[in-house]
Amino acid sequence: MPPAGGQNALEVEIRDKVFRGADGVDVRAIADIAFAVEPASFATLIGPSGCGKTTTLRIILGLDSEFSGQLRLPENEPRRIAAVFQEPRLLPWRTVEDNVRLALADDATDRDLSDLFAALGLSEMRGRFPGELSLGLARRAALARAFAIRPSLLVLDEPFVSLDEQTAGRLRNLLTEVWSARPTTALMVTHNLREAVQLSDKIIFLTERPARIRGIHEISTPRAERDTRWRETTLSTVAKRYSGVL
Known part of the structure; x- marks a missing residue:
C-alpha cells in the first residue's frame, strides 16, 4: 500500500487563541506556537495539563476556527x-467491522480490511459489538477505523490514556507496526514522554498556558533500532533537557 500522507508538510501557526471561561472571563489558551510535521512522519505534542494541546488539535481538525494564525494541511486527493x-x-449497536466501515467513502465500502484487522489483532473480533470488548480492544477498533480510510493526516488525542502500562505498551507497538506499514503524517497529544520517545520522529514541547513552543526534539534513530537501552538513554537525555516533563 503506498504512503497515504500528502505531498507537503502539516504547517501550524497559531499566534493567538482566546476562549471565554465558564465564569465569563477571557482565557488566553495559546500565545504563539508554530511547527511543521513532515510528510509521512510522526510528531508528538507534549506539555502540562491545560496548556492548549487539545485546543491545537481541535483547530487542526477544523472544530475551532476562532483563532489568529494559519494552517496548511497535507494535500492529497x-x-x-x-x-x-x-x-x-x-x-454500541454496530459490530466492530461495521463501526470501521462507517468511516469509508461510498466508493470504498467494499474495501478488503482483512490485513488491517489482522495487524491490530482484531480478526476474531470483527463480528463482536463494542460492549463485548475491553477498553484496549475498543481502542484497537478506533485505530482500525482511522487507518481504514487511508488518511493524509492522522490526529491522535491521548489514545492510550487510562490504560495499564502493559496494555498501553502493546497498543503502542501495534500502532508503530500499523503506521510503519501505512505511513501517513501523524500528530499525537500525550503526557507520556516514554510514549513520545518510542513513537515520534519529532517531539514538540509546549509551555504552560498560554502555550508557546518550549523546544523541539528531533529523533532520527530508526524505530527498529529503538531498543530498551536506547529508549532509556534517550528518555534520560530528553528529561534532563526539558525538566519537569516526567
Whole structure:
C-alpha cells in the first residue's frame, strides 16, 4: 500500500487563541506556537495539563476556527483526516467491522480490511459489538477505523490514556507496526514522554498556558533500532533537557 500522507508538510501557526471561561472571563489558551510535521512522519505534542494541546488539535481538525494564525494541511486527493480520541466512540449497536466501515467513502465500502484487522489483532473480533470488548480492544477498533480510510493526516488525542502500562505498551507497538506499514503524517497529544520517545520522529514541547513552543526534539534513530537501552538513554537525555516533563 503506498504512503497515504500528502505531498507537503502539516504547517501550524497559531499566534493567538482566546476562549471565554465558564465564569465569563477571557482565557488566553495559546500565545504563539508554530511547527511543521513532515510528510509521512510522526510528531508528538507534549506539555502540562491545560496548556492548549487539545485546543491545537481541535483547530487542526477544523472544530475551532476562532483563532489568529494559519494552517496548511497535507494535500492529497481526496483529503482525508482521521482522528482517534481518548474515548473510542464506537456505536454500541454496530459490530466492530461495521463501526470501521462507517468511516469509508461510498466508493470504498467494499474495501478488503482483512490485513488491517489482522495487524491490530482484531480478526476474531470483527463480528463482536463494542460492549463485548475491553477498553484496549475498543481502542484497537478506533485505530482500525482511522487507518481504514487511508488518511493524509492522522490526529491522535491521548489514545492510550487510562490504560495499564502493559496494555498501553502493546497498543503502542501495534500502532508503530500499523503506521510503519501505512505511513501517513501523524500528530499525537500525550503526557507520556516514554510514549513520545518510542513513537515520534519529532517531539514538540509546549509551555504552560498560554502555550508557546518550549523546544523541539528531533529523533532520527530508526524505530527498529529503538531498543530498551536506547529508549532509556534517550528518555534520560530528553528529561534532563526539558525538566519537569516526567
